[in-house]
Amino acid sequence: MGMGSDMYRQQILDHYKNPRNKGEMEEPTFSHTGENPSCGDTITMQVRLEDDGETIEFVAFSGDGCAISQASASMLSERLQGTTLSELEEMDTDDVTEMLGVDISPMRIKCAVLARQVAQDGAAIYEGDLDVDETTTEE
Amino acid sequence: MGVQESYPIDVAAIREDFPILDRKVGGDFTVPGEGENDDLPLVYLDNAATSQTPRQVVDAIVDYYYGYNSNVHRGIHHLSQEASVAYENAHDRVAEFVNADGREEIVFTKNTTEAINLVAYAWGLEELGPGDTVVLTEMEHHASLVTWQQIAKKTGASVEYIRVDDEGRLDMEHAKELIDDSVKMVSVVHVSNTLGTINPVAELADMAHEVGAYIFVDGAQSVPTRPVDVKDIDADFFAFSGHKMLGPTGIGVLYGKEEILEDTSPYLYGGEMIRRVTYEESTWEDLPWKFEAGTPVIEQGIALHAAIDYLDDIGMENVQKHEELLAEYAYDRLDEFDDIEIYGPPGDDRGGLVAFNLDGVHAHDLSSILNDHAVAVRAGDHCTQPLHDKLGAAASTRASFYIYNTYEEIDKLVDAVDDARQLFA
Ligand SMILES: Cc1ncc(COP(=O)(O)O)c(C=O)c1O
Numbered sequence: 001m002g003m004g005s006d007m008y009r010q011q012i013l014d015h016y017k018n019p020r021n022k023g024e025m026e027e028p029t030f031s032h033t034g035e036n037p038s039c040g041d042t043i044t045m046q047v048r049l050e051d052d053g054e055t056i057e058f059v060a061f062s063g064d065g066c067a068i069s070q071a072s073a074s075m076l077s078e079r080l081q082g083t084t085l086s087e088l089e090e091m092d093t094d095d096v097t098e099m100l101g102v103d104i105s106p107m108r109i110k111c112a113v114l115a116r117q118v119a120q121d122g123a124a125i126y127e128g129d130l131d132v133d134e135t136t137t138e139e
Numbered sequence: 140m141g142v143q144e145s146y147p148i149d150v151a152a153i154r155e156d157f158p159i160l161d162r163k164v165g166g167d168f169t170v171p172g173e174g175e176n177d178d179l180p181l182v183y184l185d186n187a188a189t190s191q192t193p194r195q196v197v198d199a200i201v202d203y204y205y206g207y208n209s210n211v212h213r214g215i216h217h218l219s220q221e222a223s224v225a226y227e228n229a230h231d232r233v234a235e236f237v238n239a240d241g242r243e244e245i246v247f248t249k250n251t252t253e254a255i256n257l258v259a260y261a262w263g264l265e266e267l268g269p270g271d272t273v274v275l276t277e278m279e280h281h282a283s284l285v286t287w288q289q290i291a292k293k294t295g296a297s298v299e300y301i302r303v304d305d306e307g308r309l310d311m312e313h314a315k316e317l318i319d320d321s322v323k324m325v326s327v328v329h330v331s332n333t334l335g336t337i338n339p340v341a342e343l344a345d346m347a348h349e350v351g352a353y354i355f356v357d358g359a360q361s362v363p364t365r366p367v368d369v370k371d372i373d374a375d376f377f378a379f380s381g382h383k384m385l386g387p388t389g390i391g392v393l394y395g396k397e398e399i400l401e402d403t404s405p406y407l408y409g410g411e412m413i414r415r416v417t418y419e420e421s422t423w424e425d426l427p428w429k430f431e432a433g434t435p436v437i438e439q440g441i442a443l444h445a446a447i448d449y450l451d452d453i454g455m456e457n458v459q460k461h462e463e464l465l466a467e468y469a470y471d472r473l474d475e476f477d478d479i480e481i482y483g484p485p486g487d488d489r490g491g492l493v494a495f496n497l498d499g500v501h502a503h504d505l506s507s508i509l510n511d512h513a514v515a516v517r518a519g520d521h522c523t524q525p526l527h528d529k530l531g532a533a534a535s536t537r538a539s540f541y542i543y544n545t546y547e548e549i550d551k552l553v554d555a556v557d558d559a560r561q562l563f564a
Binding site: 016037064068 | 500501502503504507508510519520524527533534562563
């Protein structure tokens with residue numbers, strides 16, 4: 001039998017089995033949780049900003065779900081460190097698939113972008129641009 | 140181990156009637172010996188979601204559009220007469236198939252979901268109120284669960300759920316407790332699309348009738364897979380979908396006892412369902428047309444007729460037997476592994492589907508890997524979210540079988556599951 005598909009290339013499996021920055025952070029600047037009810041994927045992203053209120057110092061995540069959603073959160077936590085809130089806000093779906101380095105089938109794209117969406121929603125709530133009740137981490 | 144008893148039907152000949160089964164899919168990874176990016180023969184194990192369509196059914200659709208496409212009932216020209224007769228005959232054929240008394244008891248809808256909504260709106264909104272109870276089961280499909288839940292909210296009625304026990308069967312003692320004088324409707328799934336449980340619907344019908352309640356049976360998974368006799372069950376309402384029984388999408392069937400349908404007001408208003416209209420008043424057409432407002436599902440009705448002919452040629456007892464053989468084989472093969480949890484009753488007492496989880500691998504990951512092996516299954520909550528909550532699983536992977544499936548295809552499923560196991564180890 002085959003060695004498994006493109007979608008599960010070593011990188012994703014590696015991040016899934018050995019997640020980076022997984023756990024609870026002390027004193028995050030903001031923290032947000034979202035889920036994909038149809039898959040049962042849940043992700044909490046915690047972000048600590050530097051004193052300039054813009055540069056991302058550290059990111060941690062926790063959650064449950066499929067390999068794509070969890071690996072995506074793990075990779076994102078690494079990727080965001082040292083970047084800025086505006087860079088986070090500008091991340092789109094293509095950036096996420098590029099980060100994952102694999103083609104994600106249309107049915108699975110929701111899993112792939114969950115962590116990014118949660119982080120973006122968390123940032124928007126922190127900046128007062130979004131009401132918690134309006135977060136659409138499903139989409 | 141899995142025993143391969145000989146098939147009760149000629150699977151090879153049946154497969155010839157389904158061109159889609161010759162398709163190859165996947166091919167985004169390398170299978171040793173097959174060259175890079177070779178596509179693999181489709182293994183279609185998602186029949187509980189929708190079945191494939193044989194030539195005979197497609198031919199009926201083509202014959203209709205090329206031969207006598209026309210609106211029904213309104214025209215007296217030749218084509219309209221042919222279409223009307225074919226469309227009406229389709230109702231008779233469906234009635235015969237489930238042993239209803241006649242076309243008066245057979246309403247064509249869009250699908251099972253719409254059939255349940257029809258009764259919930261037309262009967263439920265009128266008849267339910269505070270103090271009344273609707274009894275469902277914990278294994279209900281969202282099609283009935285959400286519908287009755289929402290109608291109950293609108294009317295002030297309450298909803299109770301018959302418990303599912305550890306083996307995935309209904310707790311009939313609990314059913315007895317719940318079905319009391321306050322109950323006006325018992326709505327139950329015949330064969331569970333997640334657990335594969337075959338529910339004792341005739342017994343539940345007796346319990347419902349004893350307290351003067353109606354019973355609605357969701358037959359979306361039973362009519363395609365076994366002989367069903369609505370009179371034996373003594374169902375007041377019964378629903379199923381054409382697309383799960385070799386027919387096209389866009390058609391469902393609502394069976395209702397004639398005297399109950401007579402007493403029920405229409406659900407949709409408009410053309411085709413009226414007898415006499417003035418600016419002030421309207422009167423209704425006879426059954427079943429009273430419930431089929433507007434231009435109906437003509438093509439789909441005619442195609443459903445062809446699908447039923449096809450199934451009857453095979454014989455529903457044989458279809459059931461084939462389903463049972465494959466379900467038991469799949470259950471036994473998957474049950475060999477300690478890291479696989481299967482939901483629902485044992486392999487020798489279930490409908491033709493097996494929902495399971497592989498330890499440490501999310502159902503969506505598993506089904507993605509199965510897809511790479513060209514094995515088509517369903518992953519998710521199968522429209523039974525509350526049941527999955529109860530099972531403690533966010534999702535599961537479901538393989539479901541039909542007349543064209545084989546033991547070899549189940550072996551491919553098990554091999555593909557093993558590949559996922561290795562990948563995630
Ligand atoms: C048990 C059961 N009830 C209802 C439905 C709904 O059928 P449909 O989507 O055709 O309305 C399904 C299938 O999805 C089912 O399996």
